[in-house]
Amino acid sequence: xxxxxxxxxxxxxxxxxxxxxxxxxxxxxxxxxxxxxxxxxxxxxxxxxxxxxxxxxxxxxxxxxxxxxxxxxxxxxxxxxxxxxxxxxxxxxxxxxxxxxxxxxxxxxxxxxxxxxxxxxxxxxxxxxxxxxxxxxxxxxxxxxxxxxxxxxxxxxxxxxxxxxxxxxxxxxxxxxxxxxxxxxxxxxxxxxxxxxxxxxx
Numbered sequence: 001x002x003x004x005x006x007x008x009x010x011x012x013x014x015x016x017x018x019x020x021x022x023x024x025x026x027x028x029x030x031x032x033x034x035x036x037x038x039x040x041x042x043x044x045x046x047x048x049x050x051x052x053x054x055x056x057x058x059x060x061x062x063x064x065x066x067x068x069x070x071x072x073x074x075x076x077x078x079x080x081x082x083x084x085x086x087x088x089x090x091x092x093x094x095x096x097x098x099x100x101x102x103x104x105x106x107x108x109x110x111x112x113x114x115x116x117x118x119x120x121x122x123x124x125x126x127x128x129x130x131x132x133x134x135x136x137x138x139x140x141x142x143x144x145x146x147x148x149x150x151x152x153x154x155x156x157x158x159x160x161x162x163x164x165x166x167x168x169x170x171x172x173x174x175x176x177x178x179x180x181x182x183x184x185x186x187x188x189x190x191x192x193x194x195x196x197x198x199x200x201x202x
Contacts, residue, residue, distance in 0.1 A: 004148020
């Protein structure tokens, strides 16, 4: 379980394919504190640490993860948003994030607002997805590349978010431009409500 408050960025040091899996080797400021089997969100995707060597650690993404996320687009040298799992008893500064990416979206607009940045994203949507809670609502929560954000001006398949300078500087949002593919995780509470309503109507 995560909060969507990114701790740092990790730099991809190596990528190795093994059948349909990709092994990513990364370096980040807290590598020395990691343990094997620990869960870390990478651009919002929960992955397990499988190896640690010197200042790097390795995680593995399987086919399902690669098909639903932007991890398959990563290259050596890319920056990835990372967050370790929440500690029990701590403050929940973002919102409840599972680390189970639902799908990707594409940035269609970036606007400098003289102090902050506004990003607009477009994603594939259809009535069946909406029934399952795959949509955004105004002032609701959404996770973009692992960052907990508040939705502005949602439509059927687009939404905008505003990024403060701290988030812009300390996540990979400063690398996002028109055409960039990002990971989305829709709000789990919305998914449960959608599923409950669907069950009542069945």
